[in-house]
Every structure is written in structure tokens, then in C-alpha cells.
Amino acid sequence: MNLEEVAKRAGVSTATVSRVLNNIDVVRNATRVKVLRAVQELNYHPNLHARTLAGGKSRTLGMIVSNMENPFFFDVFRTLEADARLQGYDVFLANTDYRPEQLTRSIRLMIGRRVAGLAVVVSEMDADLIQELTNSKIPTVFYDVGTATRNISNIRVNYRRGIEQVVEYLHSLGHRKLAFIGHHSALGPTSEREQAFLDTVSRYAPGAEWRTAADQDGLEGGRSAARELLATGFRPTAIICVNDFVAAGVLRELRQHGLRVPQDVSVTGFDNIKLSEFCCPPLTTLHIPRDRIGHLMFQFLAPETHTGKPPGKEIMIDPELILRESTGPAASE
Amino acid sequence: MNLEEVAKRAGVSTATVSRVLNNIDVVRNATRVKVLRAVQELNYHPNLHARTLAGGKSRTLGMIVSNMENPFFFDVFRTLEADARLQGYDVFLANTDYRPEQLTRSIRLMIGRRVAGLAVVVSEMDADLIQELTNSKIPTVFYDVGTATRNISNIRVNYRRGIEQVVEYLHSLGHRKLAFIGHHSALGPTSEREQAFLDTVSRYAPGAEWRTAADQDGLEGGRSAARELLATGFRPTAIICVNDFVAAGVLRELRQHGLRVPQDVSVTGFDNIKLSEFCCPPLTTLHIPRDRIGHLMFQFLAPETHTGKPPGKEIMIDPELILRESTGPAASE
DNA sequence: TTGAAAGCGCTACCAG
């Protein structure tokens, strides 16, 4: 089933069918009607590959995330996709599950599809891959990794500042035994997040004891990490979690151990995903505006469709401390 | 950047480059090396559209879901994608947000991309669309909607049986004032789920009072619906939720109202998503094996890659009652 | 083992 068959059936040329399908309004109305009828009758669906190939342009954006299961990523995707759709773009989603080989594969796939723009929201990026993307000339926006170049923009969150706010706050509440729970890819040697925690503790809470632990991202990961942490015998009065998703798992494990939050131990998250308000108790966390990030990404990737001025090449977002019920004064010994 | 440039640089024909890139091992090794070097140096990425167009085949599956935010859908996707990748397929994901026009758009898009197979995991399907898919000849598998035909398979969950188990169980615990909380698309006039609830109540719990409410799918939706329900003054001793995601929101609202679960009111979910174990209290729910569903979908869509016999055209899955702490005996008046 | 060339289905330009 192709243009030619439709053309034949409608008694016109393929060029005309193409015009009708692309809403080019030089076509006489009677002709248009004939064509549309033929399309209907034949249940014709234009081959998008042929279209893209012939047209040269793509009208498709790509987005790569580490873990769609974490609502944080979904929220960004949702906004990006909504903006995109409004301008007639589609968005391809790829999920890497924190696996580097999957990341490589996905990036190659996106380049192969000649996406009009690519949003990469993953924890870690290999330098070679960044180079590959740079060479590809595809407008790209990274979240929290890489550096801006000709075709690459950057959105980052001032994670360090967020951690500082939390450590300061907990310190002011009297907490002196702290723990940080991350997930494996956020707790590598190079991790900004773990480093931010360590630096901040030694600066704002010099006398404090601390411990770190990590497992996977997610509920189960948070739970395991908490279990592991408690198994060491260390009894923190406050646990700082790399994100809300992990924190929700931590809360569960603490409950299991009969530890009350916040009376026995305070817990904080990061991101302010919807789930954080639904935890029990609701999480003290740091808000990161996912919708703003999604909008910015679209602007970076499709600047021509946007009226305002381009936002520049690099944007830093400050998280905002949200106090809820999972934190309180340190229990006196 | 295209095959020809690579061919020129490597001093061979485009046909040879194509052979190398497709791992057709008639190519002499020296030649292969030359080609691969050229590919490297030029940072060449084959145009996937051209490839699909020329090759005729697609090696890509599509999946359409109503709400990727609900972990249920993500779990199915994860399994399907893993199976697919193992066999060299990619999976396109589309999210409809429960919007019919989005569904239509996504289906057309998938047909236009000539996907090798399509999994449709949405709540409601218009008959015309089903027809369109049937005509398209694309191997398709529906979840919980439609009927099997030549190219369409079907996986359904015996939702009714699940609801029966829950209602019976609650009835046996002495509950006589029941409520059902759905989400809009699950509570339409045609909804199997609401209907299952109503039928079952009148059959297993004839004297029981009942009420239904609904909002969006998700945490916030569950919460609103619960708020609305309580605002009517009705005080159910048990609330049956359309799924776990909604139930988690319901729990939150009950807590807000000072209602203890399960002492004051029992709550049940459906799906047994990971989150259900992390709620407070953990949810009594009905298990639906998402991994099995994902595997089955892949088998339906790419039977040739699978060794075992094809599973037939239609499969019914029975949910399994999982008892946790969110249910208990009805409070005496 | 390699090359030449005919499409795949569509768009876009040039005529008419």
C-alpha cells in the first residue's frame, strides 16, 4: 500500500496525493476530497520512513533516561513531550536502566533516526559518546552531565547547594550522626552527590559522625541500603537520601525496624516528586522543578519554534528546601 | 554523511560497505577493516529510515500505554523491552495519558513507522481503531480490550474474578458498607471494573451499602476521590480501589482524616505493584503478573523468534489475592 | 569477493 496506489485509485498523480496529505492548500477542493476518500477506502498510512528520507527533516525528538521508573524522569518527559506535541513534534523515549552499553546503543539509535534534537537525562556520560554526539551535529541537551559546546546545551541542578541546605538544617536541629543513602550510579568515586555530602558534612557539621550506603535506585534499593546501613550497627539520627524514590524505600525499612520518623530518625529526600507527599510521613525534600526542566529542554532543542530568546547554553537550577514531617529535632541520647 | 562517502573513503563500493555494516560475512577481512576504519573516521551512522525503507523489514516493536506514570504499565514495558532487545528488536513507547485522540495519533504513528508488531495496553479502544489495526495487518496484542482476529491477539485479566475474591473476603470479615474508587476511564458506563464491583456486591453481599467515586488515575486522583467520597458523609468500612496506584492516594487521604487503616477502614488495591508493599500500611491487593504479560506479548508479536509453541490467540489471566495489612475485620458500630 | 544498478515510498522542484 503506497502513494501510487492511492493516486491510481483517486485518478490523480502521486504528487497531488502528497500535497493533500501534507495540507498544502493549492489543491482544488474536489480533488482533495477524491484523494481523501481513496485514502480512507484503502486504509492508507503514509510510510514515515520514506517521508523522512525524502523530506530530509525529522520532526521527531529523542529522549534518553536512566530510569523511567523513577517518577522524576517521567515528569520531565511528560512536559517535554507536551511542548513537543504542541509544535507538531513526536518524542522517542529510550530507557537505559543505568546500563552504559544501553546508553551507547540508544544514542546510536537516535542518531540513526536522525532525530531533530536529543535530550539526555542520565547520570553518567562517557567522553567518547559526548564526542560522538558533538560530531553528529544533532542539537542536544544534557541534564547534569557534560559541558556545553556548539550543539550541546546543559541543564544542571545545584545538587551541592541542596545538600548544604539539608545538612545545615539538620545540624541546626541537633543532628550529629548522619548517613547518606545513594544508589550505585550516584555513589561512584566521581559522584558529585556523595562528594557534596562529604564536603558539606565536614564543613557544616565538623564533629558529626557519618556513614554512606547504596544499592539500586528505587524503593527496593532504598530499603536494602537502609537495611545494610542498620546492620552495621550505626544508628544515625538523620538519613539523607539521594532522591525521594530511594527515601520512600528507606522509610519502609525504618518502620520495619520499629524506628519512628522523625522521632527516632529524620529522613530527607531530593526532587520533590509527587510520591514524597504521599509517604508516611511526608518527606522533607528539595524541590527540583521538572516542568521547568522539560520546558527548557524543548526550547534548547527546537529554538525556532519558540518565540522568546534562547536561554543560552547552560542553565543552573537551585533546588528549594521543602519542609514536611519526616524531619525533626535529634533525639536526645 | 552517507554510505557513498564511506565507500569513497574506504575505496570500495556502497554495496560492500552495506555488507560490512550488516555483518554479511562474504567480505574479505582486509576489506572489512578498511571499511570499519572509514566508518570510524567519518563518525558515520547509518540512516535507519533509509535502511528500513530499502530493507522492507522493521525490527521495531511499538507499545502504547495509557499512563506510563502508573508503575503497572512500566513493569509490562520493561519485560517486553528486555525480551525484544534480546532478539534484536527495539521498542517504541507511546503514552496516551488516557486521551482518545492521543491514542488515535499514536496508533497511526506506529502504523506509519511500519512497526513489526504493536502492543496496546490501554483502557478503552474505539471500534474503528481496532478495524484500522486489523486492516493494517500488523501483528497486534491488546491488553484487556478488543477481540482476537487474524492479526490481533489478546491478553486479559479476569478482573471480575479478582473483585469477587476481594468482596467475598471483605464480606467474610464483616464489612457491610463498601465503596469502590476507580479512575475516570475505569468508571465509565461501560466499565467492566465498576460493573464487576456492582454485580459482585449484589451477589455476595446483598445487604451491603455501597458507593463509588472516581477521579484521575494516580496518587492525587485517589486522594481526591477519597476526599469526595468522605465528603458525602458516607462512612464505608472498606474501600476497594481500582488499582494500587490509586489506593496509595486513598491511604493518604484517610490518614489526613484521622481514619486508621485497617482498624477504622480497610483498603484494597489491584495489580500488586512494588509500591503496594511500601505503603503504610502495606496493601492487600490482587497480584497481576506483569512479567508474564510482557513475555506473552513478545511471543505474540514475534512468534518466529520464540522456540516454544505460540500461546494461541487469547489468554486469560487470573489475579491472585495477596493479603497484607491494609485489611482487617469491620469495626463494630 | 566485489561492483553496478534497480528499487523502497515519498517529497519537492520544474513544467505546463
Added chain:
DNA sequence: CTGGTAGCGCTTTCAA
């Protein structure tokens, strides 16, 4: 307003 046709970049015979 409509038709003819040259590609888009790749795969796949058919020959060599």
C-alpha cells in the same frame, strides 16, 4: 492547480 520526475540513503539482486 496538477503531473512528471529526480533524488533521499540504503539493501539486494545480478554479473563479473
